Amino acid sequence: MRKFKGFLMPMLLALLCPVVLWAQVSVSGTILDSKNSPVTGASVRLRNSTIGTSTDATGRFSLNIPSNSGQLEISSVGFKSQTITLGTIEVANMSIKLEEDAGKLDEVVVTGLATNVKRRNLANAVATVSSKELAGTAPAQTLDAALNGKIPGAYINSNSGAPGGGISVRLRGVTSIFGNTQPLYVVDGVFIDNSSTPAGLNTVTQAAAAGNPANQDNPSNRISDIRPEDIESIEILKGASASAIYGSKAAAGVVIIATKRGKQGVTRFNISQDLGFVKPRKLLGARPLTEQRVIDQEWNVEEYRAAVAAGKIYDYEKEIYGETGFTRNTNFSMTGGSDKTTFYFSAAQKDEEGIVKYTGYRNSSLRLNVDHRITDNIKVGFTSNYINSSSDRSLTQNDNAGVTLGVALSSTPSFTELHPNSVGEYPDNRYAASNPIQTRDLVTNNEKVNRFIFGINLDAILYKSPKSVTRVVGRGGVDYYGLKTNAQFPSTLQFQEVAKGTSIQGFANNLNTNYIISLVNNWNPSDNLGLTTSLGMTQEKHEFDNLLNTATQVISGQTNVDQAGALTPVQFRTKNKDDGFFIQEEATLHDAITLTGGVRFDKSTNNGDPDKYYAYPKASVSWNLSRLGLGENNLFDNLKVRAAYGEAGNFPAYGSKFTAFIINNIDGLPGSIVDRIRGNAAIEPERQTEFEAGLDFTILNNRLSVEFSWYNKVVKDFLLQRTVPPSSGFALEWVNAGDLRNRGIEIGLNALVISKPNVKWNTTVNFWKNRSEVTKLVIPPTVLGAFGNTLGTFRIEEGASATQIVGIDEGSGGLAVKLGDQEPDFQMNFWNEVNFFKNFTLRFLIHWKQRGDNLNLTELLTDLGGTSHDYDDDKNANRIPDGIDRINQLGVTARPFVQEAGYVKLREIALYYNFKVGWKNIRGIRLGVSANNYAVHTDYKSYDPEVSNFGSGFSTGVEVMPYPSSKRATFHISVDF
């Protein structure tokens, strides 16, 4: 119990403390835009209180307040806020008009752990994604995929097309090499786990042989469990200058997610149903064969002739990857409540098939968010979410045993027979170690998750006077999941001749708990000065326990791991606890100049010294010139300059301080040997410092807003598992190896292009680019993240880009030289929403990634297997087939594998029609059609330029026989009643 005291005591004390109750007055009205259309979801709050609600689909709201006095604040993203002073006006059936605001200047952005400011006064470029942008166009399968192309400053890359997600999100460049590169996700105050748990497929694929220990199992990451449809808004703190208050977890940025809350008023229901299908975005095609080609390839020419005669030439790639998968997504939600208690409930299920038979993704979710006002001064909120997800991902990606679908296909010619005979027996594939049709049909590779997330929010006003309000804000919660990985390889499989049936079952339990308790004081000594002081303490605990059982020689037809001739268990556990406290001061002068300063102190059991506190300071200033200093100006409706500085950390990887002894048995006896990885007892966290400066302005009567940001982000003492000379008897050692810099610019443009009664067109254009450089490296250049110099690899080297790709080249004398860079030249996105003829809405998102290189080893494998579709082309007219040309370059240069991976994708496009229905109980019907990825322009030769054989870590963009990506088309119907 002792450990909970710190969390519960202040809450309980606050709840028990006495409060005064007032009489009640009912306020109601409708919020409209300038064209008299209702504004849904607008927030209506009583200033300096916990009382508030939001408008429904018809723009209506009603609210009970203690007395007919005070001020009502009305705000909605994309509109200017309004304040209405009560006391003299009629409070029933008010009609309030909001003015459009392309710059979203009145949007409230969370900047502290318990405080926020309006965008107008914000010192950072904080990206926000609304529910409309996230899931309102063409919904992606998972949350991480739904973010792609929508965050300026982010490099988001899908690892493969396998159902169930698996995506890497990098904010403002690569921020760590061996530490965590993925942002921290916070959902309603709960720190959410986003790890990937491999299923142990390496036993079968041996992908990690040949000196590459990295995980190539293609697991999904756990943020994909959260349903995008439940999300109200997302804020992305892209670097330390914005995220410093999250301290040692924030170096890779913070994604703050707010889920939908209840609304006061009559209970409303929504049912929406999506139906659609997925198809492969692109297939590479089969090599057209001739007798001569079969002979040259040393394939069985008799078999070829017989197959031609029988008309049995197959396109196996299309058979395996070319399925049309059906998708459905059902969502039921219910919201309502009294003036004291409001709730949001949703029950949903998504079931999607993949483009490979027997693959798919299913997610069922229940959510209940309840807000309750205990008194006018004390408000509590509870969020609870249960998720059950299951993904069948089949066997893809790199392997060294010839067993994954792609690797087997790469050497399988189109004339050999792989289909089962009349009694269901699959022939052995004479041209590969496995029969991919058999593998597809008989292998199971499933991830199943049961997850429960519970959050508590407490907001209590301790003291209130006309000039000062003191609140205690407590937020925290629990994120627990049990993950089961189940991989089955029955003994009848061609490649199970040796293992005689393999069953790999993994169980992972993950428990995150965290709390933040802060005391916040708002003090307005005069109309021109506002001071917000916050101080507080935080704690995060994390426990992970993964038990993986690999059984071989499984009794025929059984999957149970104890029905086996041999069983190998592996257990991996992590446990850490981080404590911190912080203080932050924000000052606003004339509602135009905002100064912020703060510092957070953190310690962690992951550090070499678990009791040492590390300080992460921050400071920022923003000056709204149009409000103060510039005077009346006709050009600028709003003009702001801003600068921010902050520091944040990244923990050493778990266990990096230990030199462990691992087990290695012989003759039934346990043996203990020192590991290849040498620990470092002095390991320190990485420290990121970021300076950001920017200029924001709005012109043309608020119809065009421009946001320009420049940042310089320096990661100091970045963590590296450096290779040590093998002669030392170790392979790797953890060190704080050097410094790394990311510099970049982000330009955002929001415009209300057309605003006419029949047509309204909103557009957002973002441009962003980032350049990284390793500015200091105290160890020799380190090669990592791929397959060595011959095939191209990443190399961390002083003075070079952190994401450079190097390899041998003609004339390089066997030395590796720079051949490319994974970093794109720049990225742009174009988001558009056109409302026309009142009820039609067209939305689309175009995402352009300019250049940036991948390592494409898929082509090499199909060349070596003699199955490349363009093997016999002769583009360079040297009378040697291109396939052979490319093979001949193997060992001479790695250049052919480094391929430009830029693209322009029409990621999402959708057309919706809103019916105004006069029926008694039905308030509205929305119909729509949408498509994802239907138009893609790229020069990249393989399935999709978005790919990563090594998952979400540092080395994205390496391709080895991935699960191909798909395109989606969906029909939507949604009914409100």
Added chain:
Amino acid sequence: MNPVYKRCVILAAAVSLISSSCTKTEYVVNPNAPTQESVLKNASRVQINQLGVGVQSVVRNGLFSFYTWSGSIGRETVYFAQTESRYYRELQGEIPLDPAGIMYDWYNSYNQTRRRAELLLRSATETNSITDGEKKAVEGFAKTIQAYAMLNCLNMMGEVGVRTSFSDLNVPGDLLKPGCFNSYSQSLDYVKKLADDGLAALDVAGSTDFPFTMVAGWTGFATPADFKKFNRAVAARVAMYREDWLGMETALSGSFLSLNGNLKTGPYMQFSTTANDAVNPMWRSAENNSTPMLVQVNFVDEAETGDKRVFGASVPANGEAKVRMRTTPSAPPDYPLMTHEVQMYATNVSPISIIRNEELVLMYAEAKLQQDDLAAAVSTLDIIRQAYGLQVLAIARPAVIGNKVLLIDELLNQRRYSLFMEGHRWFDMRRYDKLDELPLDKPEHHVYTNFVKPQQEVDWDATNPCQ
């Protein structure tokens, strides 16, 4: 501020800070494995036992790449891995050896074995839980294992040599002070010293037992007194590479050489499919297509008719042939089709010889031959020939009798077939300066003399000069 609230908050803050100010040990220890610190000082007897078993288990590490890569360069095999063409293109010399590539598992493993043996020795030295005699037994064991591992490593590196010392890794900054790479002959001296120091320690240990279990593969070598025979077998190998023929004969006399004994006698590496154990990495299923070890064509073509090591039933079929004829010949593009595959082990848990009497007999023949006792050499070679169904030299190849040069060829040939795919052919041809006699499957192929220095070592030397 209301005084009640003030007290509430201060109290709450104080309670929280106290509860979070000290770090509980449950978060500080490693829940997954013991750490180096816990065994280096005052190790218990049980820990010493587990470290000793651990070293025995890692004697197997590096074996696959050592045998297969040296066998590839020595033109015994073509390792036709379906998804990794570098295993044949690089090893057959079509493209340069990549110092940062995938060919150095043996190098890493043997250096790790050296380190792991050293940690066993150190733990044994810095504890009171075992006797002084047992400490010497551990020293003798550890140094002999180091000599065995580093000799294999050195032969792969050839003239590049090995680092013959590495500073004490428990001193801060130590890793930055590596010893230098020494020449092949200097490195051989280092390996000889390891073996000789091991022998001296085993002598002191006398009749004491090892303070750890010797696993079944070491049957016959499981006490310090018997383990000396293995130590001397390793010393004989070292002497052979040093071309110290008298020293070689002396070492052999202390080993388990038995001219008329079972040729298969010797310590073995064991394998099993139980958890955290290893399976025989050299084993291949018959007709394997994903990672077949194909037999270089000349090996079969150049064998003497009737040689049981090549013809007849293969080992998995209860015969003695180390190769098996495939139903479907195979080869990488443009190579001559290879009809045979390596088949030396019956199952994936069959043991692999570390060093056996057959090799000692061949070394004895070489020692005699090089000391010009040609008659003894011939009679010793005949032991091997007759064991595999070949006629004695006087009948089968009378021309070689009395001709040292031809007898050396005969010796190398017997070593080629007796020690096939066990890490000898390449080095034998190198020490007799005959690498140019090895066959090439494609004209653009090339026989490497040695592996190049791994990139990590080059990089390390560039920033941390050796001393």
